[in-house]
Amino acid sequence: MEFTADTIERMRGQVSLENIRKAQDTIAELLPKTPLLRHPVLVEELGVELAVKHENHLPTGAFKIRGGMNYMARLPEDQRQRGVVTATRGNHGQSVALAASQYGVRCVVFVPHGNNPEKNAAIRAYGAELIEHGSDFDEARLHAEAMVDSDGLTFVHPANEPDLINGVGTCALEVYEEFPGLDVYVVPLGGGSGTCGAITVLRALKPEARIIGVQAENASVIHDSWKAGSIVTTKTADTFADGLALRVPFALPFEIIREQIDDIVLVTEEEIRDAVRLYLRATHNLAEGAGAAPLAAIKKMASELKDFDVVAVLSGGNIDAETLRWVLAE
Numbered sequence: 656m657e658f659t660a661d662t663i664e665r666m667r668g669q670v671s672l673e674n675i676r677k678a679q680d681t682i683a684e685l686l687p688k689t690p691l692l693r694h695p696v697l698v699e700e701l702g703v704e705l706a707v708k709h710e711n712h713l714p715t716g717a718f719k720i721r722g723g724m725n726y727m728a729r730l731p732e733d734q735r736q737r738g739v740v741t742a743t744r745g746n747h748g749q750s751v752a753l754a755a756s757q758y759g760v761r762c763v764v765f766v767p768h769g770n771n772p773e774k775n776a777a778i779r780a781y782g783a784e785l786i787e788h789g790s791d792f793d794e795a796r797l798h799a800e801a802m803v804d805s806d807g808l809t810f811v812h813p814a815n816e817p818d819l820i821n822g823v824g825t826c827a828l829e830v831y832e833e834f835p836g837l838d839v840y841v842v843p844l845g846g847g848s849g850t851c852g853a854i855t856v857l858r859a860l861k862p863e864a865r866i867i868g869v870q871a872e873n874a875s876v877i878h879d880s881w882k883a884g885s886i887v888t889t890k891t892a893d894t895f896a897d898g899l900a901l902r903v904p905f906a907l908p909f910e911i912i913r914e915q916i917d918d919i920v921l922v923t924e925e926e927i928r929d930a931v932r933l934y935l936r937a938t939h940n941l942a943e944g945a946g947a948a949p950l951a952a953i954k955k956m957a958s959e960l961k962d963f964d965v966v967a968v969l970s971g972g973n974i975d976a977e978t979l980r981w982v983l984a985e
Contacts, residue, residue: 658815658906666907669817670851672859675824678725682825685724685757689713689826691833691966696937703953703960706837707938708830708968711946715749715777717898717971718826718849723750725822726811727758734809735760741811742766742796744897745774746971747846751811752783763808765799767791771897773975791892793902814846814905824852830966831860838963841949843970844868844877844919845899847908853968854915865963868912868919869948871899871927877912878919880904895978896927896944898971926951931982934969943974 658666690709698705710718730739738761741751748764755762762783766775767790778785788798796813803810814820826849830837840857844850850868857864870878874892886909892900922930930947933954934940942950949967953960974982 663906663910666815666817667910670820670855670911672855674817674821675828675852675856678721678818678821679825679828681728682721682724682822686713686720688829691830694938697933700933700937701954701957703957703965704963705953705965705967706834708826708966709940710826710968710970711940711942711972715746715753716973717746717749717946718823718968719746719750720753721825722816722819722822722848723747723754724757726751726816726818727754727760729818730758730760730809738762738806738808739811740765740799740802740806740808741813742792742799743778743813744792744900745771745778745973746898747813748778748783749774749781752778752781756782761808763799763802765795767795771973771975774973777973791902792900812905814848814851815907817907820848820851820855820908823848824855826968827853827856831856834964834966835861836964837861837864837966839865839867839960839965840968841867841869841953841965842968843899843945843948844870844912845901845945846905847877847912849968849970850916851908851911854911858915865917866915867952868916869952870919870921871896871948872921872923874899874901875921876901877904877909878921880909881913881916881919884913894927894944895924896948898943898945899948920952920956922948922951922955926955928982930954931974932985940969941972941974941979942969943971946971
């Protein structure tokens with residue numbers, strides 16, 4: 656699905672602090688505020704004044720449900736009647752599936768073959784029709800887009816959707832409202848909706864705050880595009896952090912990120928793996944790979960961050976049992 660420059664500019668104008676505040680009102684009765692916690696063992700071990708935003712405590716176990724609920728609440732009635740289709744590695748699909756069930760909307764979700772089986776089971780449990788296709792997210796996405804023409808469904812893009820970004824942006828708004836003194840906000844960078852939400856909120860309310868996106872070294876396409884100044888693609892995205900496994904950057908998030916992010920940090924598979932273990936040991940919280948990536952970056956940058964108040968977004972805890980066994984097998 657192609658997005659012209661004019662379309663991207665129009666959508667970009669719809670991503671705003673005002674619309675994030677509206678999204679906050681929309682989801683207030685549907686989703687709980689998530690805790691922002693200081694874990695003393697974590698602070699002591701890292702030597703960084705760190706607070707963790709626990710998006711893993713949301714109903715789907717991940718931040719994406721904020722965007723799904725806001726999107727579905729604003730979907731025109733004629734599109735609700737026809738239904739929606741999307742593609743995912745897991746958390747976005749769970750978000751759209753649960754939100755669709757809330758509003759009685761048909762939902763079809765495409766995942767690549769070999770996708771996280773526990774995320775697949777959750778998507779089905781929320782009432783969606785799940786179809787496996789392709790070897791990775793981008794191949795699944797192309798097949799999902801074809802159902803727009805064949806079945807008249809509305810395609811819910813994982814990030815090129817202002818209502819999704821505005822919904823996800825409520826995470827950063829909650830953080831700012833509770834902790835306006837934050838200096839550094841560290842967020843996983845996959846499709847980019849969470850990062851764009853943070854940029855929109857903090858550039859308006861705390862422009863001096865530093866915003867750092869975190870990608871896997873093995874799935875560094877947004878980092879590479881940011882360095883190049885234009886979108887580049889990769890042939891593989893070989894990371895166990897499935898929320899970061901992207902080969903083709905999304906146009907709308909990239910435009911926002913390209914101009915306004917302070918830094919993008921790359922972390923290795925072993926650094927992410929170690930961060931999952933650290934979260935479990937120091938906070939008794941289970942983090943999936945993408946959710947642990949900000950902690951991996953903070954540990955890597957500890958000497959640089961030691962004089963600042965830092966927030967890490969633990970974006971999700973949906974790690975499957977097989978991957979967790981591998982992570983814990985030191």
